[in-house]
Amino acid sequence: MTPESLLQLRTEKCTIGCPVLDRFLAGGIPCNSLTELVAESGTGKTQFCLQLVLSAQLPPSRGGLSASSLYIHTEFPFPFRRLRQLSTAFLSSRSDIFTSSNSYDPCDNVFVHGVYSADEMLDIMPKIELFIQVNSKSQFPVKLIVIDSIAALFRSEFENTGFDLKRRSSLFFKISGNLKSMAKRFGLAVVLTNQVVDLIGGITEGLNGIKVGNLSSLNSSGRRVCAALGIGWANCVNSRLFMSRNEDMIGGGRSGMVGDEEGGVYQQSKTRRRLSVVFAPHLPESSCEFVITREGIFGLET
Amino acid sequence: MEKKESSRQICGKDRIIALEGTDLDVPESKASEILKYVSQTSRMDGSSRSPATFDGAQTAWAMLSEENFLPCITTSCLDLDNILGGGMRCREVTEIGGVPGIGKTQIGIQLAVNVQIPIEYGGLGGQAIYIDTEGSFMVERVLQIAEACIEDLSEYAHLHKDAQDCKVKMHPNNILQNIFYFRVCSYTEQIALVNYLDKFVTEHKSVKIIILDSVTFHFRQEFDDMARRTRLLSEMALKFMRLSKKFGLAVVMLNQVTTKFIDGSFQLTLALGDSWSHMCTNRIILYWNNNERYAFIDKSPSLKSASASYSVTSRGIRNSSSSSKRIKMM
Structure with missing residues (x-):
């Protein structure tokens, strides 16, 4: 047992494929670490992950890992069509790197696997490890694991009884322990998505009086929410990011359209999305607005 | 008071060991003999860097002054x-x-x-x-x-x-x-x-x-x-x-x-x-x-x-x- 030299120990980061978001996250998603993405449905978790599996294939000179990735989905079906769409945009916007190899298809470097239960998730861990090990010599070794979402595995099967909660939290720690040791062994970046639950109760208190992280409260769609799976799971991840969406009414009230005799009141709404750091060992409390377009997910300069 | 005096003598000027507090029915002369023997043997081990009578044992006084530093x-x-x-x-x-x-x-x-x-x-x-x-x-x-x-x-x-x-x-x-x-x-x-x-x-x-x-x-x-x-x-x-x-x-x-x-x-x-x-x-x-x-x-x-x-x-x-x-x- 010898200590590792901190001078050589630099945390690799995987770009998100957008300079604004990369800057916001100090370079991207860190390797050797578990990053959790919390958001209600329809905010962009899956979009973020899909973009990440593409940008991970970029060479290190462009902030990527030159790596393929393993995408474990627990919510069905897997959005193949969106991945295809994003990969076309990905290729055309980076034609300088990819012109030489015409046969290159980014989708070839994304391994997709569906998992239906928490026990199955734990069961396939050794297989994943073997798979990564076998792949480690290839041109694009696996350097990124995405689990979308971890919440779906746990939110149906378990009852709210002492026995089940205990079993559930022991599974949390086993899955997270396995992922962390794999992340360390192979230098993987691991991204997990999590759902939210509505928060009912006091104003400053979180779920059961627990406040987790910097944000005084997490708001999305005008509701106060917090990450699903409770405090036990919160102990299992290294960083937690939160994505929120809120409908902004623009031009609410009378429309300014010329010739609108009726004077009809209509409201046009615009979805504003925001990515915030709840907690992370290397990031301060901050947030960044982003948009989702056909080409992917992009941060907005403030 | 007398007892305290004698125990001071056994253990040296700056240490106080409370012999009188023990439940053992040992006459004081015997006790001092035992103490002497124990401290000698521990010294023979070469491990008596600590000034205490027993190896590893310390008086509360010594510990307090140590703690202050x-x-x-x-x-x-x-x-x-x-x-x-x-x-x-x-x-x-x-x-x-x-x-x-x-x-x-x-x-x-x-x-x-x-x-x-x-x-x-x-x-x-x-x-x-x-x-x-x-x-x-x-x-x-x-x-x-x-x-x-x-x-x-x-x-x-x-x-x-x-x-x-x-x-x-x-x-x-x-x-x-x-x-x-x-x-x-x-x-x-x-x-x-x-x-x-x-x-x-x-x-x-x-x-x-x-x-x-x-x-x-x-x-x-x-x-x-x-x-x-x-x-x-x-x-x-x-x-x-x-x-x-x-x-x-x-x-x-x-x-x-x-x-x-x-x-x-x-x-x-x-x-x-x-x-x-x-x-x-x-x-x-x-x-x-x-x-x-x-x-x-x-x-x-x-x-x-x-x-x-x-x-x-x-x-x-x-x-x-x-x-x-x-x-x-x-």
Whole structure:
């Protein structure tokens, strides 16, 4: 047992494929670490992950890992069509790197696997490890694991009884322990998505009086929410990011359209999305607005 | 009074051993003979470096005077240092617990940097061992905190003369080199490492703090047999206790929180159960109060229970920014 030299120990980061978001996250998603993405449905978790599996294939000179990735989905079906769409945009916007190899298809470097239960998730861990090990010599070794979402595995099967909660939290720690040791062994970046639950109760208190992280409260769609799976799971991840969406009414009230005799009141709404750091060992409390377009997910300069 | 006098004579001028308190029915002359014999044999072992009569035994008086000279490692947060009596005590095992994101790892990193503050600046000029079980240790963050620490020191150096030679010593890269970082990925590795630490610290005498971040993570995974878990944990705690005494270093163990079902409601407690709560000398709980971070001394044999606010800034742990405001308000 010898200590590792901190001078050589630099945390690799995987770009998100957008300079604004990369800057916001100090370079991207860190390797050797578990990053959790919390958001209600329809905010962009899956979009973020899909973009990440593409940008991970970029060479290190462009902030990527030159790596393929393993995408474990627990919510069905897997959005193949969106991945295809994003990969076309990905290729055309980076034609300088990819012109030489015409046969290159980014989708070839994304391994997709569906998992239906928490026990199955734990069961396939050794297989994943073997798979990564076998792949480690290839041109694009696996350097990124995405689990979308971890919440779906746990939110149906378990009852709210002492026995089940205990079993559930022991599974949390086993899955997270396995992922962390794999992340360390192979230098993987691991991204997990999590759902939210509505928060009912006091104003400053979180779920059961627990406040987790910097944000005084997490708001999305005008509701106060917090990450699903409770405090036990919160102990299992290294960083937690939160994505929120809120409908902004623009031009609410009378429309300014010329010739609108009726004077009809209509409201046009615009979805504003925001990515915030709840907690992370290397990031301060901050947030960044982003948009989702056909080409992917992009941060907005403030 | 007479008895006390005689026991003083047995043990030398500056030591008092309370023979009269014992229940043994031994006449005093016999007792002094026994004492003499024991102290002679232990001297023959060559292991009687300590001035006590029994090898390893010390009088409370000697311990008190020793304790007054115990060095402290500052937390860089004045309020926190104040309630801790100067910072993290050497020779003591301190447990720090709190919810994710409250700043446990940040305090750990801060201490690993601060233990290296040179003696000329009132520090220990030591080295640190950082045992990472969770993977939250980020070198880029250590660098940030180290650079801020050096900045603060050089500001301080303007007021003092012997600054230059210290500046050379305190380079961010040197600070990184003086942190021995171990990443452990299972509880067996964790136990093996703790067993190895004695040897490691013997070879690296200037290690003045061991940070275990966190004690909990691997012990919440595998164990169906809770009795076994308790045994392993208490064995580990004892080893840390011995290390801290033997080498005069501070041990800081970070702990997670869990919810416990008490009286019909869920309450927050530190993880690893009731038996674990006896293991550490000091216990500090970190919590949120509105939007401020607070530290609370939950258990300590020498410090009174108190709480203080702190904040986690880009430069590391510092005084809470609003604590000055609050004083103004009053």
